[in-house]
Amino acid sequence: MKKTVIAGLLGGLAMNLMMLLTFRTIGFGWDGKGILLSSPIQSAKLIAVWTKLEPLPLIAVNPLPVIAGLLLLGVGHAFIYRMVSAAWPAGWLQRGWRMAGLVFFMTYLFWEFFTPFNQFGEPLPLIALELLFWAAIACAESLVLAFFMERDQNS
Numbered sequence: 001m002k003k004t005v006i007a008g009l010l011g012g013l014a015m016n017l018m019m020l021l022t023f024r025t026i027g028f029g030w031d032g033k034g035i036l037l038s039s040p041i042q043s044a045k046l047i048a049v050w051t052k053l054e055p056l057p058l059i060a061v062n063p064l065p066v067i068a069g070l071l072l073l074g075v076g077h078a079f080i081y082r083m084v085s086a087a088w089p090a091g092w093l094q095r096g097w098r099m100a101g102l103v104f105f106m107t108y109l110f111w112e113f114f115t116p117f118n119q120f121g122e123p124l125p126l127i128a129l130e131l132l133f134w135a136a137i138a139c140a141e142s143l144v145l146a147f148f149m150e151r152d153q154n155s
Contacts, residue, residue: 003148003149004075004078004079004081004082004149005075005078006148007078007081007144007145007148008071008074008075008076008077008078008079008145009071009074009075010074010145010148011074011077011078011141011142011144011148012070012071012072012073012074012077012141013071013074013144014074014140014141014143014144014145015070015073015137015140015141016067016070016071017140018136018140018141019070019133021136022132022133022136022137023036023130023133026133027129027130027133028050035129036126036130037051039126041123041125042122042123042126043116043120043121043123045119045120045121046116046120046121049120074145077099077103077141077142077145078149081095081142081145081149082149084102085098085099085146091150092146092147092149092151093143093146095146095149095150096139096142096143096145096146096147097139097142097143099142099145099146100135100138100141100142100143101138102142103141103142104134104135104138107138108131108134108135108137108138109131111134112127112131112134116130
């Protein structure tokens with residue numbers, strides 16, 4: 001149990017750091033002029049949600065609860081990993097890639113389809129960029145999680 005919680009917290013930390021490197025640094029920019037907010041093809045609706053419509057997203061105005069929530073999500077993912085990884089080939093890398101695929105397809109691909117595409121009318125090239133960001137996030141979290149969950153077998 002302790003190993004699962006610690007691996008999940010480390011995976012959640014990796015998720016937070018990769019979100020910082022992708023969405024915050026490239027997507028939104030530290031000055032609010034990243035490609036996802038300044039692209040001339042971006043949906044005005046999406047830009048308004050992030051910059052004008054009150055209340056603004058919590059991650060933009062008070063990120064600590066979201067950061068904590070992502071750490072807890074990492075713990076949840078670790079428990080899911082513990083339940084399903086025995087069915088996968090041995091090795092942290094093989095299992096980490098599978099977990100990344102599971103997280104990406106079950107969470108991030110669904111999110112991009114249902115919200116930015118469906119609700120905000122975001123253009124496909126920017127959705128593709130976001131999917132690259134989400135793939136990096138899923139890989140960072142899942143590979144860290146798998147490494148620490150399988151650490152006894154890694155030595």
